[in-house]
Amino acid sequence: MRGVVSYKTLLIILVLFTATGTALASKPTAHGQLSSDLFTDSTKCAQCHAIIHNQWEGTMHYNAYEDPFYQKEFMVASNDTAGIVDIFCSRCHTPIGVVSGEIPPKDGSQLSDIARQGVQCDFCHVISDSNGTGNAPFVVSPGNTKWGPFDNSKSAYHGSEYLELYTNSEYCGMCHDVIHPINGLVIDDTYTVWKEGAYAKEGVMCQDCHMTPGITKFEANPGRAGSSAQKREHISTHDIVGGNAFVTKILGEEKYSKMAVERLEKAATLNIDAPEIAQRGDNVSVNISITNSGAGHKIPTGVSEIRQMWLAVSVKDRNGKEVYNTGQIDDSGTIVNARKVYNTILGDAQEQPTLSFWLAESVLEDNRIPPKGTVSEKHTFKIPADVAYPLALEATLKYRSAPQDTIDHLFGDNVYEVPVINMTRASSSIYENEGEAMATPSTPGIAALGSITLFLCAAYCISRRKI
Known part of the structure; x- marks a missing residue:
């Protein structure tokens, strides 16, 4: 089989996965994983966060697991590596499926409905810490407390805590840097390039371009994070898109396909x-x-x-x-x-x-x-x-x-x-020849200026006659 990995390599991979630092909640399963029942279905989040939920639903984050291209590539990668990359890939595409032990098997036959929701609301907002960037080193603490970018949020439904991580590019860098789990080759360097570039030095975060109405720069989005929340000068938008106009289109997500083209x-x-x-x-x-x-x-x-x-x-x-x-x-x-x-x-x-x-x-x-x-x-x-x-x-x-x-x-x-x-x-x-070049399409602008000048002169003369 092409690309089959040795048993020694398998042990290395397992060590890497163990080191990713996923926090266990107070109700682990018998196998030590978190139960997917600890996570809140996104439809419940929509009851108070309807605008944000509507923005997220249909994005590539929403479709992270159901993405048909990912599914095809995932199966090929799994076959080529005798299943070594199953958890590695799934950790960003169905994170709840991984922390709950519902992946493997690779065919998704054990996945709960909530694990199929991809990068969903409750998973993102129960990230309580991170062990760095790259290969999804998130720490999750599912429960009543939700973390976010505001230090004065109040909710009648759940607890709210501020975490600076949510305001920084390092949050995005958890999944948007990918390092080969065997040989350390950098596969996706999106976060690293940002960190080493001019935008990081200027204090421009990923969220400033990808979570605002502006496309290439920050643009304020006044509003409320929830139906009963206080009004703020800026609420991060969750219709987060990159350049993927292909998968969004074949999934029928025309809105996000058009947004990708615009970006x-x-x-x-x-x-x-x-x-x-x-x-x-x-x-x-x-x-x-x-x-x-x-x-x-x-x-x-x-x-x-x-x-x-x-x-x-x-x-x-x-x-x-x-x-x-x-x-x-x-x-x-x-x-x-x-x-x-x-x-x-x-x-x-x-x-x-x-x-x-x-x-x-x-x-x-x-x-x-x-x-x-x-x-x-x-x-x-x-x-x-x-x-x-x-x-x-x-x-x-x-x-x-x-x-x-x-x-x-x-x-x-x-x-x-x-x-x-x-x-x-x-x-x-x-x-x-030079004569043609001088009569370029830009020349009519000068001619038009001359016509306007003549018109104004004529109007002036007529007005003088009426005096």
């Missing part, structure tokens, strides 16, 4: 450095810069070995004749001739690229763009003799959650089409 559209900017004048027969070089202007982590992030971000560049003449084209998607869903695909390339034991992070032992390449970082691509093409000027150059930064052939392999051909998102665009024009 992707705000993540980056493009700049084109191209000559304004070029002649037929010339070899033209164009530099296109991509800046990560809106994300506090690298783009893309998460399971970045399967994420794909790339530039599609086209040049057409006035009649639509194609002069240059690269980075388009063919009929099979393959990216054609892109200069670079921006993601992480993981290597297996033979140092061959792999999309299976559980089999990874090295990072062969990291082509992602860091926060506030810029990368450039050079594109060169020859202008044919029969073109009609001007030439229109367009660059589009594209993104998709996974390669189409990966999804076809997991689900079958033609079951799901992975949406390709246009993150941002930039365009430029190339002219044959």
Whole structure:
């Protein structure tokens, strides 16, 4: 079996799991786990926290366990590793299932309804401590006390306690940093990149972008956390999205799919450095810069070995004749001739690229763009003799959650089409001579200003005649 792990490695994994520090409540089961009955169903939370519950319901946190892509990948990973990663993966996708001992078995046949609720209300708010970041080192204390970001909350239903952890990125970093449990290879560095970057130095937390109405910056959300709670200047929103417009769409969660697209559209900017004048027969070089202007982590992030971000560049003449084209998607869903695909390339034991992070032992390449970082691509093409000027150059930064052939392999051909998102665009024009270039579309702005001036002069003269 591919990737089967030794018994010695199994013991290492078990030690790692034991060290994660899950707190036992006062009513453990006979096997030492927490009973899932100790956790409150999210529908009860909705009775007082209807707005927040409505925001959360339908997100990827809500669907963390039911996510069909995760389910497929999880089964492959389990088979490849003889079940070693079952608890490791489940710890973030069904945390109640793990702390209650309902996982394993891997097929979820022993999971309670509440464990299937993914990253749900009561689980998040009974986290009473953390043993660090990465691989979900949360400490949970289910019961009547709920923890949160306010130091003066009062509730008639449950106790409320302030915990600074809820106001910091370290809360998110518990699951949004993933380290290979066998060899220590960093698989997901979302939190670490933030911590080492400019946003952390400026005091911008994950919550400031992902739990406010603003997309790339903090925006206050006045309101109440519950129906009888006091009004506050800001209540964190719980419709937390990243860039996953694929799974949300196939689950019918259109609201969150659209929000993911909107977030992707705000993540980056493009700049084109191209000559304004070029002649037929010339070899033209164009530099296109991509800046990560809106994300506090690298783009893309998460399971970045399967994420794909790339530039599609086209040049057409006035009649639509194609002069240059690269980075388009063919009929099979393959990216054609892109200069670079921006993601992480993981290597297996033979140092061959792999999309299976559980089999990874090295990072062969990291082509992602860091926060506030810029990368450039050079594109060169020859202008044919029969073109009609001007030439229109367009660059589009594209993104998709996974390669189409990966999804076809997991689900079958033609079951799901992975949406390709246009993150941002930039365009430029190339002219044959300087006279054409001076009469660019920007010129009418000057002409319009002249027309307005003439109109005002005429109106002034007419008014003078009436005096």
